Amino acid sequence: MTNSILEGILENDHRILSRFISQIEFNNAVSEDLLIEMHQYTHKAIRIGITGPPGAGKSTLVDQLIQVLREDNKSVGVVAVDPTSPFSGGALLGDRVRMNRFIWDENVFIRSMGSHGDLGGLAKKTQDVGDVLAASGKDIVIYETVGVGQGEHDVAKAVDITVVVLVPESGDEIQLMKAGLIEIADFFVINKSDRDGAGRLATMLRSILHSFSKEDSVCPPVMNTVAAKGEGIYEFKKELMSHLDVMKEKGIYEEKLLQRHRDRVHTLVQERLLNEFWTSERMKHLEAQTESLDSIKSSPYEITHSLLDVNNGG
Amino acid sequence: MTNSILEGILENDHRILSRFISQIEFNNAVSEDLLIEMHQYTHKAIRIGITGPPGAGKSTLVDQLIQVLREDNKSVGVVAVDPTSPFSGGALLGDRVRMNRFIWDENVFIRSMGSHGDLGGLAKKTQDVGDVLAASGKDIVIYETVGVGQGEHDVAKAVDITVVVLVPESGDEIQLMKAGLIEIADFFVINKSDRDGAGRLATMLRSILHSFSKEDSVCPPVMNTVAAKGEGIYEFKKELMSHLDVMKEKGIYEEKLLQRHRDRVHTLVQERLLNEFWTSERMKHLEAQTESLDSIKSSPYEITHSLLDVNNGG
Numbered sequence: 001m002t003n004s005i006l007e008g009i010l011e012n013d014h015r016i017l018s019r020f021i022s023q024i025e026f027n028n029a030v031s032e033d034l035l036i037e038m039h040q041y042t043h044k045a046i047r048i049g050i051t052g053p054p055g056a057g058k059s060t061l062v063d064q065l066i067q068v069l070r071e072d073n074k075s076v077g078v079v080a081v082d083p084t085s086p087f088s089g090g091a092l093l094g095d096r097v098r099m100n101r102f103i104w105d106e107n108v109f110i111r112s113m114g115s116h117g118d119l120g121g122l123a124k125k126t127q128d129v130g131d132v133l134a135a136s137g138k139d140i141v142i143y144e145t146v147g148v149g150q151g152e153h154d155v156a157k158a159v160d161i162t163v164v165v166l167v168p169e170s171g172d173e174i175q176l177m178k179a180g181l182i183e184i185a186d187f188f189v190i191n192k193s194d195r196d197g198a199g200r201l202a203t204m205l206r207s208i209l210h211s212f213s214k215e216d217s218v219c220p221p222v223m224n225t226v227a228a229k230g231e232g233i234y235e236f237k238k239e240l241m242s243h244l245d246v247m248k249e250k251g252i253y254e255e256k257l258l259q260r261h262r263d264r265v266h267t268l269v270q271e272r273l274l275n276e277f278w279t280s281e282r283m284k285h286l287e288a289q290t291e292s293l294d295s296i297k298s299s300p301y302e303i304t305h306s307l308l309d310v311n312n313g314g
Numbered sequence: 315m316t317n318s319i320l321e322g323i324l325e326n327d328h329r330i331l332s333r334f335i336s337q338i339e340f341n342n343a344v345s346e347d348l349l350i351e352m353h354q355y356t357h358k359a360i361r362i363g364i365t366g367p368p369g370a371g372k373s374t375l376v377d378q379l380i381q382v383l384r385e386d387n388k389s390v391g392v393v394a395v396d397p398t399s400p401f402s403g404g405a406l407l408g409d410r411v412r413m414n415r416f417i418w419d420e421n422v423f424i425r426s427m428g429s430h431g432d433l434g435g436l437a438k439k440t441q442d443v444g445d446v447l448a449a450s451g452k453d454i455v456i457y458e459t460v461g462v463g464q465g466e467h468d469v470a471k472a473v474d475i476t477v478v479v480l481v482p483e484s485g486d487e488i489q490l491m492k493a494g495l496i497e498i499a500d501f502f503v504i505n506k507s508d509r510d511g512a513g514r515l516a517t518m519l520r521s522i523l524h525s526f527s528k529e530d531s532v533c534p535p536v537m538n539t540v541a542a543k544g545e546g547i548y549e550f551k552k553e554l555m556s557h558l559d560v561m562k563e564k565g566i567y568e569e570k571l572l573q574r575h576r577d578r579v580h581t582l583v584q585e586r587l588l589n590e591f592w593t594s595e596r597m598k599h600l601e602a603q604t605e606s607l608d609s610i611k612s613s614p615y616e617i618t619h620s621l622l623d624v625n626n627g628g
Contacts, residue, residue, distance in 0.1 A: 032615045039613035053367060055483075169369075169483070254607060262604040264614035269600070269621055273591055274584060286583070290576040293568060299353035300578035301346045307583055 045134035049159035051145040056165040057191040060227040075107035077133030077141040123154035156184035168197035193224035359448035363473035365459040370479040374541040389421035391447030391455040437468035470498035482511035507538035
């Protein structure tokens with residue numbers, strides 16, 4: 001069974017890809033042996049993160065980017081990461097309509113991933129799904145964040161190059177810095193650049209980035225696009241790939257690769273430990289210690305001590 | 315020493331508050347015994363979360379809210395949570411300038427908290443600092459998120475009532491849902507409501523919230539303000555307090571209190587476990603297993619198995 005799923009993945013069988021990814025998304029007894037076997041096939045793909053505040057037109061930009069990559073005969077996988085919405089029971093697909101023009105293209109695979117209330121697990125699943133798409137032979141895997149929240153950091157940690165998409169109204173310097181986007185960005189795109197302030201924001205951003213750049217780091221490029229009109233897209237793709245080459249030359253690409261690898265192992269080890277710790281007996285103990293308003297009289301630190309001591313004693 | 319720090323906190327000695335909070339913020343050997351002793355004094359304060367996308371004018375709104383609360387003779391603590399910016403070496407204080415008019419008011423204590431690269435620890439520190447402000451006798455403790463990211467969920471989990479601040483341009487229904495703000499919001503404020511679309515957004519929001527409301531849940535109120543002009547602030551404060559009473563009547567307030575308590579214990583237990591697990595020997599082992607590009611050939615799942623097996627074997 002494992003072998004035929006792996007074969008299906010390697011052969012880019014969309015039906016099998018879809019089912020396996022659903023298993024991952026819904027925490028459905030995914031075979032780790034399979035993921036281990038699959039690992040060797042996951043190194044070729046270039047991983048690009050597309051992130052930034054809601055309303056910046058990320059989906060439109062990704063749609064246009066897929067188009068120009070297909071013109072270059074590249075195959076593309078997209079993982080749209082949506083940390084939200086137990087409401088919808090899954091990721092919102094409304095704006096995926098735009099990307100549906102690729103639905104019959106065997107060389108494009110698009111998937112939205114919801115958290116289903118398990119925010120902590122989303123980063124790991126995102127990386128696993130990206131690996132599956134890489135193993136299916138996709139030249140490029142795009143990770144797109146939907147909405148705000150932890151998603152941006154999760155994506156930045158999963159990719160080779162993180163693109164932050166802004167709009168001319170994002171203009172306040174303090175807002176940008178506060179948004180923490182400058183730390184994670186390898187590349188900036190100012191979309192909807194037919195609006196006022198587009199040029200001003202680009203100038204200001206280049207100036208901030210320059211003042212923050214250290215000696216052997218690389219300064220993130222800043223570009224303007226109007227994705228809805230298809231403007232600036234070819235230039236964006238060209239600059240993006242070119243900047244990735246620069247990051248490789250400077251060793252930054254390899255650093256990220258290694259760090260990513262380390263982080264994944266660290267996370268998996270911790271996950272395994274915690275799974276082993278939380279036996280149903282301990283869970284019940286925790287419930288009992290925190291089930292009534294009376295328990296609020298005790299400090300969380302106090303209750304923690306008692307829980308751990310009990311466990312050590314017996 | 316412990317006793318005199320606690321005394322200083324209970325007496326609202328700003329110098330002592332400031333130093334103790336710095337200890338918490340910089341992970342500086344904070345006495346858990348002190349936190350345990352302090353716990354009984356932390357129950358009186360009302361905890362309000364002010365969150366939402368950057369640029370919505372949250373700081374201005376908080377500043378105005380402090381003003382009207384002071385007119386009511388309430389004392390106020392503010393924890394401004396900034397998950398970002400190792401760049402600045404601490405939270406950005408630029409926009410705290412507005413709040414500096416309260417700097418000599420003994421009944422107002424404002425503190426910005428940065429993550430200093432330790433995003434995981436920020437939620438816990440935020441709650442601890444909020445508790446310190448509560449113990450100092452503050453009637454209201456406001457937790458304000460700065461920027462985007464995990465901060466919004468961390469704050470929502472720390473407070474009695476979460477206010478989401480939007481602007482008229484936040485109008486896209488899909489954006490709102492994607493942003494996951496609807497799930498965490500107990501109250502909506504549409505700030506900068508002198509701009510076009512303010513009324514439209516309020517109407518739309520009420521309509522969405524109504525369609526999602528379940529039978530015994532409470533529908534979040536939606537209000538318009540222009541904080542920079544001081545408009546709508548008295549009404550906001552009045553509605554906010556009134557809604558809190560409704561949440562108490564419906565038992566929602568107590569549910570949150572209990573859940574918050576449980577979550578804190580759960581988090582502390584896990585933190586203690588992981589601290590105990592990661593001995594320097596195991597850390598070195600992990601480093602060795604992930605230090606070169608060669609190690610990338612092995613799947614993270616594979617390396618995890620070997621790490622845990624080694625530990626179990628010896």
